[in-house]
Every structure is written in structure tokens, then in C-alpha cells.
Amino acid sequence: MDRRQFLRRSSAGVAGLAMLAGCTGAGEGDNGSGANGSSNGTETTGTGADSTATTGSASSGGTLRVATYSSFTGEDTAGNWLKSAFEEENSGTTVEFLTPENGVNQYVQRAKQGAPIDADLYVGLNTAELVRARKKLDKPLFQSIGGSLDGADGLKKPLRIDPKKRAVPYDTGYISLVYNENEVEEPKTFDSLLESRYEGDLITENAQQSDPGRAFLLWSIIAKGEENYLDYWEQLVGNGVKVLSDWEPAYQAYSDGEAPMVVSYSTDQVYYHGPDVDMAKHQLGFLNDQGYANPETMALFESANNPQLARTFMEFVLTEEAQSKIAVKNVQFPAVKDVTPSEEFDKYAKEPPETVTHSYDELAGSVESWVEEWSRLVASG
Amino acid sequence: MGAVSDTIPDRDRTTADAGVALDDITVDFGGVTALEDVSLSVDEGEFFTLVGPSGCGKTTTLRAIAGFEEPAAGEVHIDGRRVTDLAPERRDVGVVFQHYALFPHMTVRENVAYGLRFRDPPGNVTDDERVDELLSLVDMAGMGEREPEQLSGGQQQRIALARALAPGPDVLLLDEPLSALDARLRERLRVTIREIQQELGITTIYVTHDQSEALAISDRVAVVSGGRIEQVAPPETVYREPRSRFVAEFVGENNLLDGEVTESAPPRTTVDGTPITLPESATVDTGDPVALCVRPEVLSLGESEMVSNATTLTATVEHREFLGDAYRVHCSWNDRSLLVKTDSREPPEGTVTLTVAASDIHLLSDSGR
């Protein structure tokens, strides 16, 4: 255990004992709450000499605090690779991950209540969350940065969802169907899902809280139009679609043979290939010859403590090496053009013939009512 | 539960040298008055019994002394200490309940020793010695390792007594301790209790609904009814000179006759037209209503010349019970029922003559109904 960690633990213990202890001056709120304030102090002492050696940015030494979702970090993850590769390249820097359980909402709520925001950067933001973060707050939560980043020019066009360039995509998934061709024929279009031969055959996820579920709903809105999507879903519900809480139970139910089609990702075969695997169970259905892009983005907090270092990190994420590593470890497509993650990835991860998605502007003001009306329809069905 | 205060027991207020004194105690249960202005003074070392029908307030009185009930008004003193606001555990009383209330999860020895966790035993003995002492006292030596549920009711009650006495309390409070036991055992155990009480000289307050038990073991008896004390006196006085109609009817058997005084000297009355001679000591005026108490055993069968100032009544035997040492005879006289107890060896029957000496008639002070 290093000293910083020790300090954090011991002071956390004190904070726990006093229940309401653990305090910092409110003025330096950006340092983060409680004991975290002390970690910055101890950290910077060791970095003075090294920081001059780092090229480019002036103050790249120090600690970068990255908020993300929990499966982004840990053994053999994209987060872990980024941390070690970035720390190696920028000696004297430390990347710390924070994984609040409720994701970006944690920071929206903190900002709303005037509680300190203990991170520089948020990684793993989708378009609808960006809409929510802006809508719920009077002041922007994230800085506009994307235009000036090295490597931002190479981003794939359909993934540039934020015209204000706060959210910078770093990878994307394409939502598609995965189906079992032993049991059903490939459904070619949204309309075909309404046919009686597919009755009770489709599992999707709840758009209220699941990324692929929401993406599938949004995709259906593109396919059927804003006026008609509810009619479409009413018929889909009538045809026995199952709406489960999230991707894991949905895919588990699919694997257990509860239904022969599931809303999932077009990278499905990256996980499932080889001599032992029945590939018939891992066929991809690009409805209407489309796939809905659900890019994962990163954004710099307005109140970032170390914006320069964060910027360096974001540029690092967009480098070709990082892009291919992230793609392989996250099993998502790179956000930057002309990156080939690996031969295997290239072979099994399928891009849809046509990519569709919504931009920030298209979702702002609409996404919440779309989801709500949809969920009311399903729940009263 | 009683409110708890930490005032030092007030020794200034003298309530004589009473073992226990109650001054104008009133206890309410949610608006219903269970005790009203009850005052009592129990001498140190006295065996004092509260007797009355169920619901009369006798147990409430006991609980007020023990500290289990909080009086709405009045004061409680134990050994001259004001204990009104003291929690039960600070009053130094020993309590024995009807259903023994032995701690079922403790052995007999642990039960008896429980109070010694909080108070040193009296005298220069160890806790163990004290427990053995008490077990011998109640004739239960060697039973210490038993579980309460292995004991008979009478044994359990002896242990409960030993437990209450172990810490050497100032007062022993017994709440219907024998009511759950069978008749023979009840009589044996009440002798034991009385003997132990006299041996220890401990102030004892005993609650019972059984008037014969009360008469049998008490130095003094208080008859309680409707939350009030009707009479406090030695057993003989209570029996022979009940102060009220209630006491007369509750304690022992009695024939109550209402009449009107016809002559004041010598005092005479008529009941249903029959003249009855009253004791000479009675001070009454002509025309007064009077209530006569005639105990069944003072009505003798047949005419007796030996008795002067006697009244003779002619009655019919309706029904009789043989009690072994006597007959209990239900007679009918002037459409009234009269109870007669006679030790005659001949079973009385038919029409009988009943004689009562004027001196055996007791006049109730409150003649009203």
C-alpha cells in the first residue's frame, strides 16, 4: 500500500468514526471532499522534477481524477490499460478512477446542490446523459473542448454527436439484433418484427435505464418517425415483445433459449466464435440495413482541477494505439477513423451497412418525453 | 412504573415508628380510581393483612407500597423513610406473588441469590451462606440446583419466599401467596409463613381475598372495599365488632337484621314485629333504625334459662349441613333465612326455638343500608 492510499484510508476511518467529520474548507471544494484533499498534497511533492521532462503541456504533472463506470476499471480493462500507459508516458502523473454507482447523475446532483465535484473528467457518457446534464442544471457541467484536441479531426462523422464539442467520443457500439437462425429467419426490417411468425420472439431492454434498450427505442423512432413510433410499439407489444431491465438479464434469457432474438451489439461474435460455438445462435440482424450508433464519450468538467492534464489524457485516448486497445478491451468500435484494433476484432465485429444515431440537438428536448411515453405504453400494455 | 427521583429520603417527617405508613394515597388507572385517600399505619414487626373481594384495591395498595404503582396523590413511608418517589429497587421490600414468579431460566439457588447481586446479605455471612440459610428456613435445603419447573407449587412458593427474604428487606409484601395452592397445603404453608415472620420479626403486609386466612395469621386486619378501607383492627375485633355492613357480611358468616328501636332503656327493638333485647351497653333512642349482627354460633338451639336478657325466636329448619364438629342449619323465621351453627350431637329438625343473648348481638354503627 502506498502512502497516499494509507493516508486516505486512515482519514476515512476518522471520518467514519465521527460520522460527520471528514471535512475540508468549503472554498477548495474542487479538491474533492473529505480526505481526498490530502492526497493532492502528498502527491505533488514527488512530481516537481519530472514535470519539466514532459513535453508539450505545461502542468501535466499531478493527479488526474477520472469518473467512470465500474466495469471500465479493474483487471484487464480499457481503463486499467489507459492508466498504466498514460502514467508511463507522462511520468509523475497518476490516474485515479472514481466509479460512482449512479454514474454521471452523481455529478449533476452534486452541481445542483453545490457539493464539490471530485473529478476532472467523465468517461462513459452517452448522448442522452449529456442532454440530461445540461437540462437539469443552470450552468454547464462540462467544458467545450473537442475542437482544439489533437486527434479530434479523425473522429468518425456519425459519432460527432455534440455540436458544442463538450462530449468527445472514444468508442462506439452499434445496436443490432442477435438472433438464432436455427429457430427464426433473419428479420430484415422493423416492420417484419410485427409479423406473427415472430410473435413472442424478441427480447429487448428497458429504455428507462438500459443503454441498448434506449438505443433500440431511438432507432425505432428514426425508422418509424416521431409520430408513428408509439403505434409501432403498441403493435410490437401486441406481438409479445419482452422488455427486461437491462442487457445482462436480457442476454442471459436469450442464451437460455427464452426467445430467439435479443437486442444487443454488433460485436456479439467477437465473444462467440471458434470451433465449439454454434454460430447459428450469434447471427446479427441489422434491421432496415441499419445499426444505431451508441457512442461512448468523455467530457471535461467545467470545474476540473487539472484541465491541462485532462486534455492531455483525452488526446492520448484518441491516439491510434489507445483507440485499438480500448476497442479490443471494451469490445466496441474505435471512434477514430481507420483504426484496426486487431485482426480478430476486424473479422468478428460487424459494422452495419448504414449507421444511424441522434445528435445532441435532436435529442435535447425530446428524448425524455419519448422514453416516458414509450414506457407508459409498455407498462400499461 | 413509578417516576424516579433522586431526592434523599426525607427522615424529618415523622410517621411515628411505623414499619409502613400510607398517607392519603390515591391511585388512578386511566380515569378510574382504584384507591381513594387510603391511609394506613403498619407497626414495625407487625403481620398486617389486607383482605377484601377481588377488585377492591388491596393488591393496588400493596403495589403502591412496593413502588409498582405511582400514586396520584399521597405519601408512602417505609421505616420512617419517605419512598413515594423511589423506584421499586430502592425501597428494600421483598415481594411474593401468587404465581411465585420464579425466574424460569435460573436455578433455585440463582433465584434466591438474585437479590444479593444488589445488596449485601444482612449479618456477616457470604452470599452462599445466606442462600443456604434461607433454603433451610423455608425447609428446602439441598434443593438449590433444581430448576423451578421441577418443583411443586408449594415448593416454588417457599423458594419465592426465600428469594424475597434473602436480601433482608425492611418489609415483606405477600400478594395472595397461597391462592394457587390446594386447601391443605394452604393451611400448612400459612403456618410456616407466620412462623418465619415471627422468627424474623419482619414487618409483613399480606394480601388475601380469604377472610379466614386473614383472621388466622394476622396481628391486624384491614378490610378493603371499593378502593377504601372499611375497618382496621385485630382479627377478633373485626370478627366480633364489624364496623360496617360490608365488614359484617364479608368477614365470617352473619345474620343481619334491620329493626327499629322501641325502647331505649333497656334497649329493645322489633324486627318484623318480634321484640329483641339489645345489649345494655347500646346507646340508642326510640325510633332509631338499627342493624343487628347475629353470628350463627351465638344462636343456640332450645330455650336456655342460663341466659338472662335473652330473646327467643321460633324458626323452621329448612336444610342442614353436617360439618363434623357441628351442624350448619339454615332456618326460616318470619320469611327470613337465619343461619345457625350448633355443636349439638342431635341433628336439628322441624320447628326449633332459637335463643340469643343480648350481649351476643352486635349493633352496626352505620345502620343505613
Add this chain to the structure above:
Amino acid sequence: MVAAGRERVNARRWSERLAVPTAFVLTVAILALVFYYPVLSVLREAVVRAGSLTAAPLVDVLGDPFYTGVAHYLFTAPLSIPAGVLDWIRAGFPSVEFGLFGFTAFQAFLSTLASVVVGLPGAYLLARFEFRGRRTLRSLTILPFVLPSIMVAVGFLAMFGQNGLLNDVLGALGLGQVNLLFTLEIIVLAHAFYNAPLVTRLVTTAWEGVDARRVETARALGAGPFRAFRDIVVPQLLPALLTAALLTFVFTFLSFPIVLALGGLRLATVEVWLYARVQDLELAEAATLGTIETVLSLALTYLYLRYEARQTTASGGTTLPRRALAVGWKTLRDPVRIGLAVYGVGILVLFVGPLVSMVVESVTGPNGLTSAYYEFLLDQQATTAAGTTKPLPAIANSLAFGVGTLALAVPMGIVVSVMATRGGTGSRLAETLMSAPLAVSGVVVGLGLLQTLVFGTTVAGYRFTAGGALAIVVAHAVAAYPFVTRNVTPALAGIDSQLVDSARSLGASRFRTLLDVELPLVWTAVLAGGAFAFAISIGEFDTTVLLAEGVESYTMPVALERYIGNRSLGPSLGPATAMGTVLLLVTAASFLVIERLGGRWEP
């Protein structure tokens, strides 16, 4: 005459006399800090808009047919109701929709019914029959309580799914197929899986407290076995049964992950909606839903407590003797024992089936038997990568929090029980408020804790936040102590008051009487409540992740949840099921230890 020298405990008196009131004040303070303050900070949004009181959000929700069905007229057009009812009668009583609240109450009612039907025979079996492993079985009845819903969902999928074990068995027996998934039935069954053990445990405890002498008295007076059961035993079981039924109703009314996982959005409950509103940060609407839920469940709790207070439970005396379950060949001819055997098969299907299926899932890969998921756990344990969730610390943390919760919730629960049994005016209301942690939506509590304790508040230029191990334990204890109270209160109320009076007159303070006499006599109930407290802590997820400081204080359910998102073995629930199996084993062992150790002090 009191000789000061003869008093052994004068010095301790003060502290002993203050012990119960102090503990009560502390309990109330804890409750206020980690429950009422956070919860009210959320719920105030339902009635406060722009700084002033308003009924608008409540009226909006109650007047929305989506939420309340036909009942919305009560709030939007009350005058039209008589005419509407007439129309309805003329139309021949067509079926009526009561919206999301109606459906939620309906499924909760069915779930309660199912839990009682499944749980009662279990109580009969455990209380009245003797057989090998009875005590162990009794200890293990609490297991379903600690299982994360995702694991139950996995188990149910594997057991009751189209290709599940049940259909395999039915198929082999030539009995055709059942298709239960994504139906109301499976939700009701899953709720019974969680709550029937609650019924069993509470009723078993009450049954064991029935004084055999009373039954014998009734029999001696001429009552047949059935009449004696109805007149003597049933009245003593009713309070426990109703407690269990009430808790089940409230829990299933507030249920959400299991509904979502097994039923899907089409069978959504109010709590599912509330959760979605929170995720959308529509906090006013969430608060409104939470307020209505809370009012409903607290009202039920209050009514129940008033009922319970009027019941008298006798304790002490001799327990009814247990009969041998197996009596040789006669076993096969006794209708009661045959009934119990059939019941046993049902239990195998409903309880053992899903649990075993989950364990089987943990050793089954896409290509058959595998140890890969357990190797995954070992790899996680061995790695040095930052942010890795390791199994051993998860186990250690879970057990530490569980023991801490036990140590805090048991005294808290007992103190509240003591205050409750003392009675007095308004005590039912006070008890209801003290029981509120049972009756408030978990999502609301979580949101409240986040907004208050985790985010902290600024006082005099300093920012105060709470978190870390102690905060987790305290929050767990607040969620858990009502279980202790609900177990202990009826038992305490049943103690012969003469025992308490005796102890006090012998010199024991109120507190010593509690320790020396009352608690030993209700030890079984304390133990039962303690086991629940431990179970609540082990199974708790939401509060734990909120209050955890740093990434180190994860517990077994948190680890399990993180492994679900772990893709290193591909998108598989395997690692999670392996962790679920570990969770199952560790908690099963813990309960055996708790009940065995605790049972030693049983009088």
C-alpha cells in the same frame, strides 16, 4: 432501614437508570440522522415547490389515470363519480383498471397470499415435528433473504425457464411444459421465494411460544384437536402471521429489481417507475411517488401495530412437544405426513431448485462443465491491478459489516421494543414512526443518503460529509433494527409482569431487569431478530455502494454486481453466479454459526 453499605450497586445506579433512556435517545438520533433527514429531504420535493407548500405534484400523480386508473376521477372530477358508477353498473360491471398503483397493490396482495400459503406449512413442520437437521433447516430458512435479486433471477430463469430444470423434469415425466417466465405468476413465486421464509420464521417462533398447558386445558375441557388448535393456538399465531403478512405486503409493494428482472417492464410496479424517475433526475415526481407509497405503507403499519397491541401473547410455560416426523411404515399412511411430503416437493421446486440452478450455472460454461468462473475469482484475488474487485475483501467486508450491524441493530431494536411495550398514549404512532425504515422505498432512502450525507453540507465554512465503514454499518442497522423490534416486542409483551416486578423489588434496576430477566426469556426472539439484521446487512446493496469511501469497501453483493459487468470471460453471468455461490455458502455458514452460538445462551 437501608444501610448504604449494604447497597452494592450505588455507583452503577445512575448509569443503569440512564441506560435505556440514553440508548433510546441515541436510537432516535441515529434514525433522525441517517433516515428521517435524508428521506424527508427527498420527499419534501413532493409538497414544496419554489419554497412554498403545494399539493400540485400529488394531485398531478393521483389524477393521472396511468397511475391510479379509474380512481383518478377522485382527484380530477369527484362530482362525476356517481354518474360514472351508474354507467359502470349499466354496462354490466366491466373490468376496471386501477393503474400502476392498483397493479402494484394487486401483485403485492397475490404475493402476500402466496408467501403465507408457502410459509405456513413450513412453520407447522418446524414447530411441531422433530427430525434430523431441523435446527439446520431452520437456520437456513433465512438464506433467500440475503440473495441479490439478480441471482434469484438467474436461478429462476434456470429453474423455471423454457429450457429450465423444471421443464426438463416435467418433460421426462411426460407432463408437458410450463411457461412461467415474464408472467405475473413468476413474480408472485419469486416474491414468495423471498418472503415465505419470513412467514415461516416468524410463525415458527410464535408457535414454539404456545404454552402446551393451555392446549391441554382446552383438550381437557372437551375441545377436539382441531378446536383446540383453532381456539388456543391460532390466536397466538395470528399476531406473528399478520406481522409477516404485513411485512410481505409492504416489501412486495415496494419491490422492484425482481419485478424488472423476471417480469419485465410490462409488469412494472410503482417502485420501478420511481427508480426510472430518479434516473431521469425527475426528482419531484419521484418524491411524489415515494410519498404516496410511504403514506400507504405507513398507514398499514400503523393499523397493524394497533391490532398487535391488543393481542396478548403468552410466553413461558412448556412448549408444545414435537412429534417425530418419520414414524416407520405408518409415515406413508398418515395424511398429515403425506401432505408434508408433498409440501416438501413444492419446497424443492421453489427454493432448492433456483438455488441449485444458480450453483449449477456457476460451473457450467457454453460448452459444458467448467471451473473457469471460480478460476476467475482466484485471478481477481491474485491481481494487483487498481480498481479490481477481489472476492476475499468482499467476504471480509460483508462479514464485518454484518457483525457490526448485528451489534448495533440488536440493542437499537430491543430499546425500541422496551419503549413500545411500556405503552402510553401515542405510543402506536411513535412505534410506527420507528418502524418506518421498513416501509419507505429503498430508492428514496438511497437518494436521500446521497443528497445529504454523501454530498454533505457546509457549516461554518467546513464541509461535513459522512461515509466509510461506520456510516455503512449505521445505515444497515437502521434498515435492520425494525426486524429485531418486530420479533422482540410481542415476546417482551408476553412476559409475566410479576417476573419484572419481582426482580425490581429485589433491587434490580429497570436496565438490570432487562438484562437479567427479560432478555434471557425472549432470547429466541432476539436471536431471530439478530439473524434478520445480519441478513439485511449481508444482502444490502444500494446504501453500501453509496456510502463506501474509496473503492475498497465493497461487499459480496457489490462484488457480484461488478462481476456482472465484467467482460473478461465474455458477456457471461458465470463470474457473478460463482460469486453468488460464494455468497450463499458464506452466509449459510454464518447463519449456522449465529444460531448455534446464540442458541447456547438460550435458556
